Amino acid sequence: MTDAASQGAAPGRRARVVLVDDHRMFRTGVRAEIGRTDETGIDVVGEADDVESAVRVVAETRPDVVLLDVHLPGGGGVEVLRRSAGAEGVRFLALSVSDAAEDVIGVIRGGARGYVTKTITGTDLVNAIFRIADGDAVFSPRLAGFVLDAFAATDTPPVDEDLDRLTQREREVLRLIARGYAYKEIAKQLFISVKTVESHVSAVLRKLQLSNRHELTRWATARRLV
Numbered sequence: 001m002t003d004a005a006s007q008g009a010a011p012g013r014r015a016r017v018v019l020v021d022d023h024r025m026f027r028t029g030v031r032a033e034i035g036r037t038d039e040t041g042i043d044v045v046g047e048a049d050d051v052e053s054a055v056r057v058v059a060e061t062r063p064d065v066v067l068l069d070v071h072l073p074g075g076g077g078v079e080v081l082r083r084s085a086g087a088e089g090v091r092f093l094a095l096s097v098s099d100a101a102e103d104v105i106g107v108i109r110g111g112a113r114g115y116v117t118k119t120i121t122g123t124d125l126v127n128a129i130f131r132i133a134d135g136d137a138v139f140s141p142r143l144a145g146f147v148l149d150a151f152a153a154t155d156t157p158p159v160d161e162d163l164d165r166l167t168q169r170e171r172e173v174l175r176l177i178a179r180g181y182a183y184k185e186i187a188k189q190l191f192i193s194v195k196t197v198e199s200h201v202s203a204v205l206r207k208l209q210l211s212n213r214h215e216l217t218r219w220a221t222a223r224r225l226v
Contacts (some may be wrong), residue, residue: 015133018046018061020054020080021069021095023191026118030067030095033122040126050074055083058090064133068112070096070103071168081110093132095120097189100175100225101146104139108147114138115147163223165207171225173200177213178220 014037019027027047035044046061048054051074058066058080066084070077081092094107094115104115113132116125117140128138139147166174169190176186183201187194201213210216 013041013130014043015041015065015129016043016045016063017129018057018063018066019044020048020066022049022072025191034126042126042129051079054080058084058087062087063090065129066090066092067095068092070094070098070107071172076168077107078110081112085111091132093128093138098172099143104143104146115143116140162208166204170200170204173197174204174220175225177201178217178225
């Protein structure tokens with residue numbers, strides 16, 4: 001156990017946690033970081049890698065907190081929230097690589113109690129889990145502003161039909177491309193191959209009827225997706 005994770009322990013406290021993420025290596029890393037129960041108080045009681053398995057594991061284990069990725073095969077984190085709405089006492093904390101306002105707002109509207117990015121330290125993640133278990137709301141500092149702005153607004157955001165044609169993964173790749181990341185860097189960050197990144201970029205360009213990376217960046221910037 002790292003010093004950071006040990007410092008995040010809550011003496012005498014226990015929290016049962018389910019990990020939901022479609023990247024096995026990431027789940028393994030999170031379990032290694034927070035899952036040593038005697039030191040952190042966190043007991044990882046289940047894992048899932050898509051919507052179907054997540055709904056099943058949550059129903060079977062009834063954890064205190066679910067660490068929920070936003071982008072999942074089968075409909076995404078919002079779909080897990082919708083189908084697990086009847087799981088009394090279970091609270092959800094989104095844990096995602098995405099820091100996009102639409103993702104943050106989507107899962108909070110879906111019922112999650114908080115949203116932190118995958119850059120969070122072991123210490124902070126353990127603390128966030130216990131705060132969520134206690135009924136608090138937890139956000140990475142920059143993301144809290146998205147939520148405040150969204151719930152302060154009186155008008156419903158307009159539907160963007162162009163953006164809606166993209167899958168969640170395509171939106172992630174789009175955002176990283178627009179931020180200037182190289183294909184290799186995107187592949188590493190999203191735990192996918194460079195070839196898969198190329199396929200997603202081709203699909204995005206085709207669906208949006210754009211010709212190159214420069215046009216894609218301008219398109220994303222105009223919609224404040226970067």
